[in-house]
Amino acid sequence: MDLSAPEEISSLVVYGNQSQLVPPHGSRIAVSTQEDGKRFESWDGTDEVVFGQALCRRDVNRSACGDCVRIASQEIMNKCNYKDADIWYEYCQVSYSYSNFFSAMTYQGQYPDSNNQKQNVSNPKELSSALIKLMDGLISEATWASSMFAVDSSNFSSQGHVYGLVQCTRGISGSDCNNCLRFAWGDLRACCSPHQGGTVVSRYCNVRFELYRFYNQHSKGLGKEKIILLVICIMAGALLASLGICVARRRRKRRMTRDEERDENVLLQELQKPIELSISRGDLEYSDDMFVMDLVTLRAATANFSLTNKLGQGGFGIVYKGILPDGNEIAVKRLSMKSWQGVEEFKNELTLIAKLKHKNLVRLLGWGIDGHEKLLIYEYMANKSLDVFLSDPMKSSQLDWGARYSIINGIARGLLYLHEDSVPKIIHRDLKLSNVLLDIDMVAKISDFGMARIFSEKQNVANTRRVVGTFGYMAPEYAMEGQFSAKSDVFSFGVILLEIISRKKNSGFHLTKRASSLLKYAWILWNEGRELEFVDPFLLKSFPPADVRRIIQIGLLCVQEDPADRPLMTDVVVLLESGPAVLLQPKQPAFSVGRNIPLDRLSMPESSCINDITASTMLPR
Numbered sequence: 001m002d003l004s005a006p007e008e009i010s011s012l013v014v015y016g017n018q019s020q021l022v023p024p025h026g027s028r029i030a031v032s033t034q035e036d037g038k039r040f041e042s043w044d045g046t047d048e049v050v051f052g053q054a055l056c057r058r059d060v061n062r063s064a065c066g067d068c069v070r071i072a073s074q075e076i077m078n079k080c081n082y083k084d085a086d087i088w089y090e091y092c093q094v095s096y097s098y099s100n101f102f103s104a105m106t107y108q109g110q111y112p113d114s115n116n117q118k119q120n121v122s123n124p125k126e127l128s129s130a131l132i133k134l135m136d137g138l139i140s141e142a143t144w145a146s147s148m149f150a151v152d153s154s155n156f157s158s159q160g161h162v163y164g165l166v167q168c169t170r171g172i173s174g175s176d177c178n179n180c181l182r183f184a185w186g187d188l189r190a191c192c193s194p195h196q197g198g199t200v201v202s203r204y205c206n207v208r209f210e211l212y213r214f215y216n217q218h219s220k221g222l223g224k225e226k227i228i229l230l231v232i233c234i235m236a237g238a239l240l241a242s243l244g245i246c247v248a249r250r251r252r253k254r255r256m257t258r259d260e261e262r263d264e265n266v267l268l269q270e271l272q273k274p275i276e277l278s279i280s281r282g283d284l285e286y287s288d289d290m291f292v293m294d295l296v297t298l299r300a301a302t303a304n305f306s307l308t309n310k311l312g313q314g315g316f317g318i319v320y321k322g323i324l325p326d327g328n329e330i331a332v333k334r335l336s337m338k339s340w341q342g343v344e345e346f347k348n349e350l351t352l353i354a355k356l357k358h359k360n361l362v363r364l365l366g367w368g369i370d371g372h373e374k375l376l377i378y379e380y381m382a383n384k385s386l387d388v389f390l391s392d393p394m395k396s397s398q399l400d401w402g403a404r405y406s407i408i409n410g411i412a413r414g415l416l417y418l419h420e421d422s423v424p425k426i427i428h429r430d431l432k433l434s435n436v437l438l439d440i441d442m443v444a445k446i447s448d449f450g451m452a453r454i455f456s457e458k459q460n461v462a463n464t465r466r467v468v469g470t471f472g473y474m475a476p477e478y479a480m481e482g483q484f485s486a487k488s489d490v491f492s493f494g495v496i497l498l499e500i501i502s503r504k505k506n507s508g509f510h511l512t513k514r515a516s517s518l519l520k521y522a523w524i525l526w527n528e529g530r531e532l533e534f535v536d537p538f539l540l541k542s543f544p545p546a547d548v549r550r551i552i553q554i555g556l557l558c559v560q561e562d563p564a565d566r567p568l569m570t571d572v573v574v575l576l577e578s579g580p581a582v583l584l585q586p587k588q589p590a591f592s593v594g595r596n597i598p599l600d601r602l603s604m605p606e607s608s609c610i611n612d613i614t615a616s617t618m619l620p621r
Contacts, residue, residue, distance in 0.1 A: 050083075050096055051097055051098075052097075053169065053171075054069045054073070055093050057090075057092065058147055059165075060216060061216075068090075073094055075087060083098040084096070084098065086110075095203050105173075105179075105204055107179070107202055107204065107205075109183065109200045109201070110202065111191060111199070111200060114199065115195070115198050118196050118198060121195065124194035127156060127162065130156045131193055134153070134209070135166070138165070139181045139182060140313060142166045142167065142168060148168035148169070148172075148177050150165070151166075161211070161213075162209055163210050163212065163214060163215070165208045165214070166208075168205040169204050181207060183471055183472075184202060186505065187507075188200045188207050188208075188209070196211050291377075293368045297325075298368060298375055298377075301322030301324055306320075312388075312434065322380075329380035329382075330380050331379070331380045333378065346374045348450050348452060349450055352426060355422075356417075356418075356422060356449075358417045360417070360445055361445055362378050362437055362445045363379045364377070365378060379439075381445065381447075383395075383439065385436060387433035389438060390499070390503050396536075402542070403442055404500050404501070404539070405576075407438070407444040408444075408576065409573075410444035411431075415489055419489065419568070419569050427453050427489055428489050430452075430492075431489055432473045432492065470507075472505070474491075475487065475491035475492070487568075490567065491559055494558025494559035494566075495559060498518055498556075499518065501534065501535055502534050502536055503538070506518040520589075523588060526553065526556060532549075550583065553583050554572065557583070557584060558572065561587075561588075
């Protein structure tokens with residue numbers, strides 16, 4: 001493929017917001033670019049401000065990038081005269097909006113029509129296994145790479161190789177990149193894992209795989225040349241079509257200065273001192289169960305943080321299995337070496353988890369700091385996360401109705417402890433399947449308190465400008481307004497409950513033909529008296545129908561749109577354990593946290609425009 005030939009650019013997809021208007025006639029525009037895709041503040045006009053972005057695939061050369069961006073900038077105006085639009089080509093994408101999408105990362109994954117043209121493979125299980133390993137490695141690499149881009153291939157049976165590519169825009173944080181890519185990968189896996197290829201595109205990240213090498217492996221691509229990022233400010237009266245006429249300026253790549261590195265070292269040093277002092281005072285309940293461990297010992301325990309010992313990965317770092325010299329198994333979370341958020345999470349976990357004692361909460365055993373290394377040591381959970389268990393058909397078959405009910409009840413009791421019995425009161429803010437771990441006896445334990453917040457005894461609600469959490473689990477008032485409370489944790493619990501019963505995930509469910517979200521699907525079936533169709537087929541021989549109806553109804557009550565309509569965890573535990581009882585009738589739950597796509601628009605023709613879609617929002621930390 002000749003990467004410099006504009007005619008090779010293909011796979012046009014355009015989306016816009018029809019509810020918005022075209023800007024008034026007669027205005028002017030200013031355009032700036034910044035090297036390596038890092039965003040900067042736009043300057044305000046007297047009337048309206050428009051924010052724009054162009055991103056080239058990092059493996060293409062400068063000429064192809066420029067041609068693609070020029071064509072895309074022209075076509076986005078021809079195809080969609082709206083105030084919010086995106087256009088994707090093979091080599092680049094262009095977006096603009098009257099809202100400042102630089103200040104908030106919103107995942108809105110879309111499928112190009114090319115996905116519909118892919119044939120199925122003859123051995124989908126082998127492809128799925130190869131894809132999982134390939135994409136997990138690519139996402140990890142892109143998350144920590146300065147380029148936020150990764151390509152690689154993996155052996156795929158006798159059919160050769162499967163090739164993958166992931167990329168994030170350079171203006172988002174590493175944790176947001178990780179979240180975006182994992183949601184995009186979830187969507188891609190839901191739609192295309194049995195196919196010979198597939199793509200999911202979004203404003204902030206893209207993922208793709210094929211059974212042929214579609215990327216430029218040997219070219220340096222854009223390298224240190226600029227990945228074009230446009231900030232377009234439209235003032236009193238500008239024609240938005242002017243987006244096709246752009247003047248680019250070079251900006252030198254920003255690097256972390258010595259002052260910034262020194263500041264992080266100071267923060268780490270200051271963090272270490274109060275931890276040591278608090279341990280000596282007994283504030284962290286230091287005992288034989290709470291120890292400080294050096295990096296050398298932890299490297300030996302985890303085989304130098306070998307990927308073979310990797311248990312999972314979150315927004316701030318990777319968790320490894322370790323074996324101490326005495327034979328005891330541990331889980332070691334190695335936080336990002338260059339992450340301010342990692343430092344804050346480290347401190348948050350130490351100040352919160354060390355004081356929490358409950359059988360349904362993961363126990364923190366110790367910690368360690370060595371230079372930029374920040375490590376947290378937890379009790380080892382032999383059955384990993386609930387997410388891993390439910391995603392595996394063989395493992396999930398071990399979860400009969402009794403086991404799932406016990407897990408649901410354990411999560412509820414852990415949350416009840418955090419909300420009511422813990423001193424101080426704690427709001428988790430990131431409850432999801434992957435943050436519920438299972439021990440050797442299948443006891444559910446809530447983990448990952450890096451985003452948790454303390455509430456005073458009389459405090460019920462708090463607001464934040466930095467919304468953190470995971471798409472699909474965030475309550476609407478938190479995702480849209482930054483307002484969180486015990487009721488926002490209740491919403492997350494309701495999503496988990498419905499996921500456990502159905503063995504389906506809320507994220508990515510909108511791209512199936514059943515409904516636009518798992519919550520909506522549950523509501524439709526429950527409202528029509530067909531709720532048993534919602535249940536994982538494996539449970540059909542082991543569950544009492546009346547109990548399942550009651551549990552689904554409790555889940556729907558937990559995901560009500562208005563927080564006032566949701567029960568407290570005290571009520572949830574009573575409802576779960578009281579047996580038959582008269583329950584309130586749930587209203588239509590919140591569907592807006594996540595995309596709501598009409599079923600007839602799951603496959604869009606090329607060069608088409610659709611209404612903008614509602615999605616949960618994560619402000620950068």
